Amino acid sequence: MNVAANHAVTLRLEDLVLKFSRKEKTINTIPISFSFREGEKRAILCGNRRIRDELLGSIYGLVQPASGRISHQGLVSWPLGLKGGLDGKLTLRQNMLFLSSLYQDRVVPLNIEKFLKTFLDAAGLSPRERLKDLRSRDQKLFFLMTALAFSFDVFLVPSAQFLMGSENDQVIKYLRTVFEARIENHTLITTSGNKKFLKDFCDQGLAIDASGQQIFEGSLDECFDWMKASSSQGDSVEESDIVDESLFSRDLSNEDNQSELLEII
Template sequence: MIRFENVTKVYKTDGHRRTILEQASFTLKPGISYGILGINGAGKSTTMRLIAGTEEPTRGLVKRGLRVSWPLGFGGGFHPQMTGRDNVKFIARIYGEDPKRVLDFVEDFSELGSYLDVPIRTYSSGMNARLAFGMSMAIPFDCYLIDEVTSVGDGRFARRCEEVFSQRRKHADVIMISHSMEVIRAWCTQGIVLLNGRAIVYEDVNDAIEVYHRLNA
């Protein structure tokens, strides 16, 4: 279960105040996959970062009763001066996983070869994505977060990503952001609509999509 309790998130820049969430309270239940919907600027990615724990609320609490991933394929947590190999081992230890097992998986999955032994800062965006996706799949989570990314790389590698993630989804939930409502329908059964600082959970994802379309009309 993931629970938002009176969560307020405010950004202050150059004297401007922007409120993303204002005293939002809602519960995301295990066994259900959710789509996060809202017009541009509503705070979808911010809400996902709050769920992931990569950002903290300005006020209120986010409680997690399950193991939540970082956004799928997100490589922002890598240290650019460290090698890919050292990043993988470091992250594995943080999550209490066997570094050798995780490294063996990522090494095979990413197909980066000798590039695993050079600093991340030298990677192309494609190499970074391969490492990040491999890392995401190497550690088992109860809930995977997806922000517009479901596969990376060329066609063959993209198919491998889809195959492995399909296996993970048999035992895990998904919380996702996508501008494609067909993707939301295919992956999610319930929806969260962000509007004016509020987060409204709809038990039928089609109801959430209908509201989203009205907001964008």
């Protein structure tokens, strides 16, 4: 899984300063500079969930950093498992076809209708159901499935909630299989707190402390060791994989303005 040093840089952070609140105080992180290369699978480790979410949101363009610059080559996914450009008033089929029209040159399945049907059959859903009428879990499964219909150059994964689970869960098993195929030879950046997911899919890590200071980058195992050795209990990587969706959902929603293309080139 190691990426050769001569692989092209797909995304670069230059003196990126994030802004977040802690105990009613606004705090700026120490500048972060880092490059992600083509095909690289890297976990961002930080005990402060807010910093991880802010960083991923900044990479996609949802969150305005305090200062710094983000540059990239190719197409960056919206954070997988979050709403993306979906409209709750539309049916599941209408939403899938709408996104397919936006990213028509990035659609992977030869038959998008068949791809949708395979997922819906496994999940026990109908293509005629409106997105907003689904249970919360089914909505999130649908969010993830739609993102996996496309080939992105950089995949952003804030949570592994619906990529890990029982082998008897056919929906999660299907989504995980598709996910494995999509990220092959593409860049993966994840802020998931699920250690099993990180060990299954990442070989590189970037360790950041609770103040936002980059403390180590290297192999995933080495980063875990550094986090354990240099962090307090409150700074360690947690097993919880719950994302603060309020950071993403309003900006990602496409319900009031379907003309906006959620595309970063």
